[in-house]
Amino acid sequence: MEIAKFFKLLRKYRNTLIIIPLVTVIGSFFLVKNLPNNYISHAQIATGIVDASRHLLDKDDNVNAQEQQVFREFSNLIAIMKLKKLINQVSYQLMIHDLSSPTPFRKFSKELLALHPYERDRALMLFKNKFQSMEPLSLYDKEEDKLNDILISMKYDERSIIKELTIARDEDSDFISVSFDSENPQLSAFIVNTLCNQFIAYYTQNVRQNETNAVNFLSKLLEEKKNALSKKTEELQKYKIQNGVLSLDEQSKAIFGQIMVYNDKKLQAEKDIISYDGAINAINGKFEPGDRKYVEASVSKYNQAITTTQDQLHILEDRYVRSGFNPRYKNTIDSVQNVLTGQINQSSDKYVTNPLVAKDDLIHQKLTLEISRDLAKYSVKSIDKELASLNSKFSRLVPFDATVKTYDFNIDIAGKEYLDVLNRYNETSLKSNFSINLRQVEVATPDVAQPSKKILLIALSVILSVFACLFVLFVLFYLDRSIQDPSDLVNKTQLPLLGYLNQIKGENLDLKKLWDVEHRDKMKQFKELIRSVRFEIDQELQGDKVIAVTSLNATEGKTLLAISLAYSYSMINKKVLLIDGNFDNPTISKTALPGVYVEDYFKNNPLNTQVVDSSTATVLGNHGGDVTLFEIGHDAFIKSRLDDLRSKYDIIIIDTAPLTSLNKSKEWLLFANKTLAVFESGKSITNGQKPDIAYLRSLNNKFAGWVLNKTDFNQKKESAS
Structure with missing residues (x-):
């Protein structure tokens, strides 16, 4: 429905939709014809x-x-x-x-x-x-x-x-x-x-x-890293020279190996001492106290020689251990050992043991074991001294090793930094020779002119102008709250509709000619629409006779409707009385020049002898002025007068003042059987008019309906489309 209204608006402004694009085409043509290529x-x-x-x-x-x-x-x-x-x-x-x-x-x-x-x-x-x-x-x-x-x-x-x-x-x-x-x-x-x-x-x-800046920077940085690496290497060399450090790993391995050798010999010597002591104790247990005394007394002289030889052997053993078991001491030790063995044998041969017991071999073994035990004990002491010396040397290498490792770590970091900068320098130097691509x-050359866009610009201007017109019309349509056709009036007021009248502009309406002869389409349509409204009013009256015609505002066409209805009813041989109830604007009174006036007929005066019937008057006028119906006569008298008029006329039409005059129109509506209101097409309902519409709605069955005036709506065309 809304789309149909919009297309109706487009049909209304179809000339505009044609003229504006046409003007745009002409203007665009003159604007673009001189455009350069x-x-x-x-x-x-x-x-x-x-x-x-x-x-x-x-x-x-x-x-x-x-x-x-x-x-x-x-x-x-x-x-x-x-x-x-x-x-x-x-x-x-x-x-x-x-x-x-x-x-x-x-x-x-x-x-x-x-x-x-x-x-x-x-x-x-x-x-x-x-x-x-x-x-x-x-x-x-x-x-x-x-x-x-x-x-x-x-x-x-x-x-x-x-x-x-x-x-x-x-x-x-x-x-x-x-x-x-x-x-x-x-x-x-x-x-x-x-x-x-x-x-x-x-x-x-x-x-x-x-x-270039990058290569220069990396070159300087490379030189700095190289100098730093050389400096740290030189510091390590000076430290090794000052502290006599050649190769800490090899020195520590050699000392540690010597310590392990001496520990093994010490363990072996301790094992020998224990075994020698056990063997000597076993031999001593086999001798009786008397035998032992005899033997010791017999061999004391030889024992002194043996002791001296043993001391020499101890000295050689000590030197042999201190020299790290140098082989050159081994021959001397063996010769002294042979001398000691000869002395022991001589002692055994020279003196005979107790003839009662043959213990020569035991004595010889005991002496040999005692010498070996003493040698083992003395070698343990020498080994302990050497172990202490080696441990001291090994302990001295620990701080050297830590310092050297620190130097090595710093040199390693400096070396990595140097190599990293060197790689960056080489890469940058290489890429700098091939980086500009x-x-x-x-090469740009002068070319032929581009295809002309003049036709395109003209077409675009036409499209834009049409679109602009459509957009403006759509905005006007969207913002328009005016009532254009009967359905809008019914929807917005929720009140019934009796009919509508078309608009007749610039013409003086001659009702007599309207009904006597054929006129052009608009006049013919107006006559048909009046007939339609008359028919609807008859259906609403159902035997009643008084109709009041009002409107929300002045100049909406209610007076024309009242006159047209009166003439229409007269054409079907009805006795019609048209009452001009608009004291503010008595248009009917000024036009018809009636013989009887409202102020005289409805005035409650015993001397009032005014008689109105179809033979004396068809229009009841008023003198105008600031006056109301109830100021002329009280309601009972007015009612009696209207009852008298009902008996004499078939239909009574009252043209009242608009509802904006408040009680001036409402006083007439109290005496009407039906009320119809005229609304001008193209106007909108304001907030100030909403109370008047509510008043019409409060009339209930007494309100016959709306008549939409001055409209372009054509029901025949709408139904045909």
């Missing part, structure tokens, strides 16, 4: 970022390049190309060309033409200086600010160039495309080539400078 020049720069053939030295690293990293590198290059510094270089080159060439790219602007020849030469020199130094124009300097204004007037400034400049990566390729659109093919090619050259030169210089593989 567009020329686009195109160039390509190879970056070498994803080109494997240009990464032979670092191919392994390039294969694993991440897509996000590649995207960042391309974005960085494009951002550099759009730097104001580089665009300014292009601007300077354009001005230098136009000021020094007989065929400039563009016609001189008013600002440039206003300069004297010497001022142009001065401007040319300043632009060249700025180009060489890559400096921007200072707006704080009056002369340079004037040059900036000239750039803007020639559309050579940064904003004008960026507006028509396109820089982008060609899909996923290794190339960056640069294009420029202008009215001059030579200008487009010049801007693209100049920008590419300046970009490559600027980027190359920056990369070279950064790489930018090159312009396609």
Whole structure:
């Protein structure tokens, strides 16, 4: 339903929807017919970022390049190309060309033409200086600010160039495309080539400078690390020389080996002492006290010689142990041992033991065991001294070892740092010779004009104008709260509808001619709609006779409806009385010039002898003024008068004041059998009118319904569609 209303609104403004796009087409045609042709020049720069053939030295690293990293590198290059510094270089080159060439790219602007020849030469020199130094124009300097204004007037400034400049990566390729659109093919090619050259030169210089700085830094760092490594190595050497340390590992291993040997010999000696003591005790147990005394007395002389030899043997054993078991002492010990053995044998041969018991062998064994035991005991003492000396030497090596290990650790760290810096230095030095990969593989050249967009612009202007009109109409439709057709009135008031009347503009309605002859469509439609309203009123009255006609506001057409209804009823041979109850605006009274007035007929006066019937009056007028019905007569008298009129007329129509006059209209409505209200189409219901609608709703069955006036609604067309 809402869509149908919107299309109805479009039909209403169909002329507007035709005229505005037509005017737009004409205006667009005159605007675009003189537009210059567009020329686009195109160039390509190879970056070498994803080109494997240009990464032979670092191919392994390039294969694993991440897509996000590649995207960042391309974005960085494009951002550099759009730097104001580089665009300014292009601007300077354009001005230098136009000021020094007989065929400039563009016609001189008013600002440039206003300069004297010497001022142009001065401007040319300043632009060249700025180009060489890559400096921007200072707006704080009056002369340079004037040059900036000239750039803007020639559309050579940064904003004008960026507006028509396109820089982008060609899909996923290794190339960056640069294009420029202008009215001059030579200008487009010049801007693209100049920008590419300046970009490559600027980027190359920056990369070279950064790489040189990096190589110099790594070279200094490498020298520092090398000196640090040499210094720590020299400190270790000095420490070893000062403390007599050659090889701590070998020295500690040798001392530890000697300690293990002496420990083994000590254990062996202790085992021998224990075994010798056990054997001597066993032999002693076999001798009787008397025998032992005899033997000791007999051999005392020989024992002294044996003791002396034993002392010599002990001295040799001590030297043998101290020398670390030097073999040269072994022969001497063996010879002394032989002498000692001979002395023992001599002692056994010289003196005979107790003839009663043959214990010569036991005595000989005992002496031998005692000598061996004494040698073993003495060797244990010598071994203990040597072990103490070796342990002392080993303990002295511990702090040396800790210090040397600290030096070795520091040297190892310094060596790793040196090697790391050396690798970085070699890698950077190698890459610095092959890092610059930018090159312009396609040079921009003047190209043919682009296909004309004039037709497209005109079509686009038409589409936009139509869309704008539709949008405006839709906004008006959406914001419109006015009542346009009967269904809107019923929905918004929740009150019944009797009918509607079409709008007749600029015509004086002659009701007599309306019913006597055929008129044009609008008049014929109005007559048919009056008949329809009359029929609906008859259905509502059902034998009653008094109808009150009112409205929410003045000038909504209630008086015309009252007169039309009166004439309509008269056409079906009804006795009709039309009462002008609008004291504020007695239009009917002024038009019909009645013979009887309300103020006279309804006045409660014994002298009032006014008689009204169908033969004397069809219109009951009023004199107007600030007066109300109840101020003329009381309600009982008025009721009696109306009852008298009911007996004389078939239908009584009262044209009351609008509801905005408060009680002036409501007093008439009290005496009406049915009330109908007129509402003007195209108006909306305000908050101030809502109480009046509530009042009409409170009339219940006495309210016959609405009549929508001045509408364009046509029920026949709506039903046909």
